[in-house]
Amino acid sequence: MKRMNLTQKWLLVILVWKFSLASSAAISYDEGSSCGYKSCNPVKDGFVNVHIVAHSHDDVGWLKTVDQYYYGSNSDNQKAGVQYIIDSVVDSLLRDSSRRFIYVETAFLWKWWLDQNDKMRAQFKQLIENGQLEIISGGWSMNDEAVTHYQSIIDQFTWGMRKLNETFGKCARPKVGWQIDPFGHSREMAFIFSQLGFDGVFLNRIDYQDQDKRRSSSSLEMIWKSSGSLENNSDIFTSVLYNHYSPPPGFCFDILCNDDPIIDNPESPDYNVERKVNSFLQYVETMKTNYRTNNLLITMGNDFNYQDADVWFKNLDKLIKYANQRQNDSSKYNLLYSTPSCYLNAVHDESSKKKLTWPVKTDDFFPYASDDHSYWTGYFTSRPTIKRFEREGNNFLQVCKQLYALAGLGSEEEDNLNSLREAMGVLQHHDAITGTEKQHVAADYARLLNRGFNQCSTATKTALNKLANNDTNNSSTAVEYQQCQFNISECTVSENENSFVVTIYNPLSRPVNNYVRLPVLHDNYEVHDPEGKKIATETISLPKAILNIPGRDSKATQEILFLAENLPPLGFKTYYVSKTEGVVSNKTHQEFQANPNKNSNGDVEVTKGDIGLTYNEETGLLTGIKMNGEYIPITQKFLLYRGFIGNNGNSANRSSGAYIFRPNDSNVYTVSEKATIETYLGSLIVEIRQTFSDWISQTIRLYCSENFVEFDWIVGPIPTDGGNGKEIITRYTTTLKTNSTFYTDSNGKEILKRVRNFxxxxxxxxxxxxxxxYYPVTSKISIRDETNGLEVAVLTDRPEGGSSLSDGEIELMIHRNCFADDSFGVGEALNEYAYGKGLVVRGSHYFSSGSFLKLTGDQTLASQQKDIAQRKLLRAWTFLAPTDGLSFKEYKEKHVLQYEGLVKALPKNVQILTLEPWIDQSFLLRLEHVFEVNEDPHWSSNQIVDLNDIFTSFEITSIEETTLGANQLLKENERLYFTRETNECRFDWKNANKIYDATKKLKIELMPMQIRTFIIDIKKK
Known part of the structure; x- marks a missing residue:
């Protein structure tokens, strides 16, 4: 090694120092680097350019836990170690500047980065800056697209991109999406990619019939119009990979593969260059007929490939060398190391020169089927408790981020917040929230999320104490805020304290009412609001099914119920709860206060406020619901499909499993034709409790002043008799004439029309x-009778699979077990146990119905359902704390009992999607318009939000608009333009988004469904 002179040494020191520091700027820039499209290896005009994309698909948990995949342990399940992949790739790229590699999962990359010394960090950064190592997508994980909510998707991209931006700067800014393994693709995901400022997205798993059609018509690449509301702001070029994300047959050169290497020694008896090159060029010749340009993308990699990267790169070097030598013999193919973005740029350049136009897609890619009998629709429901836990995680993450910002917490609490940010990013992975992981991995996901909850609870406790403490100089007034397990009606504070406080935080941008249920041991409690006013309460005995949930460690047999009214936006109210002396009679749930009314059919009528229902006294089953002035006959039952068990040897023998939903026959079996029934009629609530069997029960609730009927069901343990797994559904059957049509949401945002068998x-x-x-139902499924103007909708508390298999019906799958693996990789049957018994699931559906033609003003059916969806996604969060014996008066002297984060509520059609601490004491702020175009006659209009003096604890001093991921200023985003085949409006990304003059005045205009992202500097008030 040559000795360095003094100048060289100092340059190296400066270089290492520069690369090892994380940028403190919100948006970082690296001038003079050669990354981006200018770093692409050049294509050759007049040739078919074959873009060799070296990649490794690294699941953030699946057959092994996240840590096991990173460190390479638990090799009996899978030989995979991500740390070795990145180490080996870096070493191989440093050997040859023409080589390229892409990496996707920021969760693993960040884990690896933290382990590196300064020298390795400098080398890694250099590879990014010269374009050899390209970061693709940029999310914390490669998220699922069916059962994830758009808020959580945006969060996990934001967190991944922030780490990339802070650490590596502009050159690590992704330009394309890489969704090669999710099991179907959503339109909302495409919209998110367009708003991230990406030039395109690459997909893999689409229906086998769709793929055959697209291959034959050379339409594997298209323009995806990903929003029905922001049409001219939602186009994104979309490319479907040709051969899964695998290499061509015979060309897998990984140490995990068995294909022969390229042997180029003519003296060797195993010399195979001619045969290998012939085979490869024949493959691309066939592939060429499926695409429209003279550019082809060949994936060279697979799951956890490149643990010994030189094995791959040495063979790819040879393949490129010897294939390109054929150009001397008139070969029309030119092979080059490339990346998806470089490929896309080449397609764009050729498309522009030749004035090519592209087909347009406006729907999504669900459901996904890989063959005649393999519909990947079971995972819409698999592991329903993890799906619910993740939804609660999103709820609490927003609460945690908002309280952190409003209280102005310092960096000492940042790790507590980041723990939940990262856990939620992991949970979005396409083998996490989907329920398609091994059981021990599911347990580890729950562990990560539980740890995130616990650490963010520390931050929220600090924030609440800062906001609620009247005497900030006296630490003895600090309150020990705690949280309870309301899903099993268990709470240490409410069960054991004679007096306690309940602080309820509202994360929505408008006031809400919220019913509070607290498990208790006794009958007699008083509740006082922040002003000391005694409010109405009821004490209700808990259903037996709740008392018997496995793992419940509580002596509480009752709940107290009260209504927390007018909770302030981004604010809280604290209620004082205390036991009272004497005996207060508690209404039992066996009787009504008065004889129930009966209708002409002899059914029992029950009402609460403007909502009523009828049920058959003999069968105990629902017969109708009256809401919004319309009575709709309806029955609701629990049924099951029996899962098919086969040997998976071919399509006809595919088993129902973690991924696949496949009934054994065309029959659906009723759990019970009758339900035993108990009723409770109170001043605040009506409950009708149904028991269908020893493993299915339900409580139907009508709340005073609420605009929905709640179906609170408990299912499990699922019986294991009969030799088949069971897919449990609930079905709502009405008389609506729906013409084979129903509607489902896309990742909780826009609604898509579905037509049966179409x-x-x-x-x-x-x-x-x-x-x-079956389709994914992230939050809502509905049916409409267009003739009579009636609609029925069911909103869910977690993702579920759903459909309308007959006119007038809605069915949702709520639980499932499978006795066989479906042979798509997970390698074990989906048959969950908890506390030594089959898994018990508790969940809720929220039923809404009425006329979508008659309701007007700001109380249309659409606005009612939007209200329900918002309040159930971002529930008012309940914190409890002991009073340490203080009376109400004494407690109020020491604490603020009401706090408002906003000076004024936002309009009903606008929500603060994100408020969180960002970088250098700045905040990240997202505003969203929550209505679609033409969804509501009043609220589906542009809305201006004035941010001047809107927050109570700080004022905005400067504001800059960014792309959705907050990693680039919007005004600096340039996207590649592709022309549609149709004569529709021209895509205009920049002009559709730029309203910079308005931001200078802090007046932000939002179009329907638009999300706008800002980095704001603030001054505390």
């Missing part, structure tokens, strides 16, 4: 009637 883009052959018509 796909908009090809002539469908359905071989599985039930599973072939």
């Amino acid at each position: 796909r908009p883009t090809w002539d469908l052959n359905v071989f599985e009637n039930a599973s072939g018509n």
Whole structure:
């Protein structure tokens, strides 16, 4: 090694120092680097350019836990170690500047980065800056697209991109999406990519019939119009990979593969260059007929490949060398190391020169089927408790971030917040929230999320004490805020304290009412609001099914119920609860106060406020619901499909499993034709409790002043008799004439029309009637009778699979067990146990109905359902704390009992999607318009939000608009433009978003469904 002179040494020191520091700027820039499209290896005009993309698909948990995958342990399950992949790739790239590699999962990359010394960090940064190592997508994980909510998707991209931006700067800013393994693709995900400022997205798993049609019509690449509301602001070029994300047959050169290497020694008896090159060029010749340009993308990698990267790169070097030598013999193919973004840029350049136009897609890619009998619709419901836990995680993460910002917490609490940010990022992975992981991995996901909850609870406790403490100089007044397990009605504070306080925080941008339920041991309690006013309460005995939930460690047999009214936006109210002396009679749930009314059919009528229902006294089953002035006959039952068990040897023998929903036959079996029934009629609530069997029960609730009917069900343990797994559904059957049509949400945002046994883009052959018509329901499914103007909607508390298999019906799958693996990789049956018994699931559906034609003003059916969806996604969060014996008066002297984070509520059609601490004491602020175009006659209009003096604890001193991921100023984002085949409005990304003059005055205009992202500097008040 040559000795360095003094100048060289100092330059090296400065270089290492520069690379090892994280940028403190919100948006970082690296001038003079050669990354981006200018770093692409050049293509050759007049040739078919074959873009060799070296990659490794690294699941953030699946067969092994996140840590096991990173460190390479638990090799019996899978030989995979991500730390070795990145180490090895870096070493191989440093050997040859023409080589390229892409990396996706920021969760693993960040874990690796923290382990590196300064020298390795400098080398890694240099590879990014010269374009050899390209970061793709940039999320914390490669998220699922069916059962994830758009708020959580945006969060996990934001966190991943922030780490990339802070650490590596502009050159690590992703330009394309890489969603190669999720099991189907959503339109909302495409919209998110467009708003991230990406030039395109690459997909893999689309329906096999759709893929055949697209191959034959050379339409594997298209322009995806990803929003029905922001049409001219939602286009994104979309490319479907040709061969999964695998290499061509015979060309897997990883140490995990068995294909022969390229042997180029003519003296060797195993010399195979001619045969290998011939085979490869024949493959690309066939592939060329499926695409429209003279550019082809070949993926060279697979799951956890490149643990010994030189094995790959040495063979790829040879393949490129010897294939390109054929150009001397008139070969039309040119091979080059490339990346998806470089490929996309080449397609764009050729498209512009030749004035190519591209087909347009407006729907999504659900459901996904890989063959006649393999519909990947079971995972819409698999592991329902993890799905609910993740939804609660999103709720609490927003609460934690908001309180952190409003209280102005310092950096000492940042790790507590980041723990939940990162856990939620992991949970979005396409083998996490989907329920398609091994059981021990599911337990580890729950561990990570539980740890995130606990650490963020520390931050929220600090924030609440800062906001609620009247005497900030006296630490003895600090309150020990705690949280309870309301899903099993268990709470240490409410069960053991004679007096306690209940602080309820509202994360929405408008006032809400919220019913509070607290498990208690006794009958007699008084509740006082922040002004000391005694408010109405009821004490209700808990259903037996709740008392018997496995793992419940509580002596509480009752709940107290009260209504917390007018909770302030981004604020809280504290209620004082105390036991009272004497005996207060508690209404039992066996009787009504008065004889119930009966209708002409002899059904029992029960009402609460403006909502009523009828049920059959003999069967105990629902017969109708009256809401919004319309009575709709309806029955609701619990049924099951029996899962098919086969040997998975071919399509006809596919088993129902973690991924696949496949009934054993066309029958659906009723759990019980009758339900035993108990009723409770109170001043605040009506409860009708149904027991269908020893493993299914339900409480139907009508709340005073609420605009929905709640169906609170408990299912499990699922019986294991009969030799088949069971797919448990609840079905709502009405008399609506729906013409084979129903509607489901896309990741909790826009609504998509579904038609039974139909796909908009090809002539469908359905071989599985039930599973072939199932769609992901992240938050809502509905049916409409267009003739009579009636609509029925069911909103969910977690993702579920759903459909309308007959007119007038809505069905949702709420629990499932499978006795066989479906042979798509997870390697074990989905049959969950907890506390030594089959898994018990408690969940809720929220029923809404009425006329979508008659309701007007700001109380349309659409606005009612939007209200329900918002309040159930971001519930008012309940904190409890002992009073340490203080009376109400004494407690109020020491604490603020009401806090408002906003000076004024935002309009009903606008929500603060994000308020969180950002970088250098700045905040990240997102505003969203929550209505679609034409969804509501009043609220589906542009809305201006004035941010001047809107927050109570700080004022905004400067504001800059960014792309959705907050990693680039919006005014600096340039996207590649592709032309649609149709003569529709021209795509205009920049002008559709730029309203910079308005931001200078802090007046922000929002179009329907628009999300705008800002980094704001603030001054505390």
